[in-house]
Amino acid sequence: MDTRYIRHARTHARGAIQPVAIAVLVVIAVLAAAAWFLIIKPHQDLMQADNGGHPSTPVAAGHEAAAPPANVEAMSLNQLLSEARRAMNEQRLLAPSGNNAFEFYLKVLQKQPGNQVATDALRETFPFAATAAEQAINQRDFNDAQRQIDLLAKADPANYTLTILRSKLDAGRKLADREQQLAADKEKQAQLAAQKAAADKVEADRQAELKAQQAAAEQQRLAQQRQAQQQQAAESARQQQQATTAAATPAAETGGTHAAVLVKNTAPRYPTAAMRANQEGWVELSFTITPGGDVSDVKVLDAQPRHVFDRAAIDAVSRWKYQPATQDGAPVASIKRQRIEFKL
Template sequence: MSIAASRRAQGVARYTFLIVLALVLTGGAIIFWLLKSRAALDDAAPTVVAAAGPVIRADAGVDELLQHAHQAMADQRLLVPAGNNAFELYLAVLKRDPGNRAAQDALREIFPFAAHAAEQTIDSGDDAEAQREIELLARVDARNYTLTLLQSKLQATRDAAARQQEAQQAGKRETVATARAPALAPPPAPAAPAAVAPAPPSPAAVRATPALTPGEQAIAQLQVESTSVEAAPRAAVRPKPAAIVDANGTTLPVLTHRVEPAYPVEARRTRRQGWVDVIFTVQPDGKVAGASVADADPKFVFDRAALAAVSRWQFIPGAQDGRPVAAQLRQRIEFRL
């Protein structure tokens, strides 16, 4: 073999070795990165599962969904987390099997507890989560008056937060204005007017006033007294109704216009009597909204007439810190012949 051929063979071997070494190093780096990424995923996986509950397959059947729903109810996951809670799982069962009695009975059973959980979410100040939970409850029983109470409480919480924020901003503006305004001396107190003694009657005036006889004096006194008694009723002002303030310092609404309900024709014909308890919200403009029946005796006889009447009532709205606010009221409407 010639010297040139030997050198050429050595050069090829050297380049081949470098290429193989580069490939080995690159493959090792890739394998190390994959192992490190998998270890990180393994460390994070238990936290995700613990927070969101067991993983549910997208093609899970009704029986499997029921098992997950029962487990969520046992774990007190009634409304949270979103997408993996007892309410949504039972609703998923009813979506696939609308007549499933197990899911229907379970939803009726846990509804009050879920409503209490939603109220606790409102108290915690998480408005977005509270609204989601109320909407989830409405998918089960949209006409339940508990939802009206929860929505009103959520709105009251939002209004209170808005008022607090507005008060803070107003305080900051006042502080800035006070710091910029120059100090002003208090204005001088106005001088008290000098007392003026009544001038004595002039002799001419005394002479011009004729003396009254005792009989004429009595008639004049009667005229003065009758004028005072008759003028008093015309000057009297009808007092406003006394405001009622609850324990939170909120002034309750005052009814100004009441519409009496129309007695149902069939109930009048059969001489039926009863009552209806109506729950409604008096809005800041004094109008009634969200009227619903809380209880009635007999049921479904006078409900429509009572709701139609209460919806037309007018109020002086409730107030807190001098500003109108929404208020929840309950009123019994009697139907008597």
């Protein structure tokens, strides 16, 4: 075959294809431009109002949060979307109440159910808002956390994250209640301990004062008792001295017989144990008066109570001195019985 014919056929075929390809490219470009200007561009303009960007993407706020709108009910959809976008930019996802992105988007859906921009924004922003609600729980702002969870429930009532947040909120409230109760119990215990310490101190002071009064009264009683015993002994000695003098004079004059006469007596020492027990009693003794006037062979004949005052009575009588009995003018030994009284 002639090669010139083949080259000509190929050239003719390429020339026929090129116009078709160009036409297809032109149609695609026209459709793309139409789609941009008629669909994509208006949608992006709507979402990028007030600083641009996707409505569901939180960005760092560069200024303080704006004041809440005066009349949200009267705002149009575009105004609500614009406020929502501004709240997103300023990180006001769920707070403050009445001026946050979720409430604006929910208001858009009230006015226009199924609004795609609001629906997409709520869905895509839900995880960020859930994190904000969790932070409110961690900060123990339980009332506001409950409000934020309620807003999330309006946006996506079936989302499992709500169950987790509600569990955390309930656990946080219970923990706070327990801590508050523990603090109250601790404060009450501290108050009771302080009251008991004060009462114990008052009682201890009262007991100390009572013991001091009792000790002073006991000392005064012992002093009075010693004084009374001394006075009694002195009086007894005086009387016995008088009796001895009276009895000795006739005997000396007549040189006859007479009984032994007490010249010197010693008051018995009151036993300490009996004094503390407020015991009284007596001891009846029998003893011998020697020709020299001394006392010997002292014996207890009877006592009441027994073995309480015996030793004190014996010790006292053993120190007594007598003018011995005489017979025909000569001193002789004699036996005498004597009851010693012990009284307080």
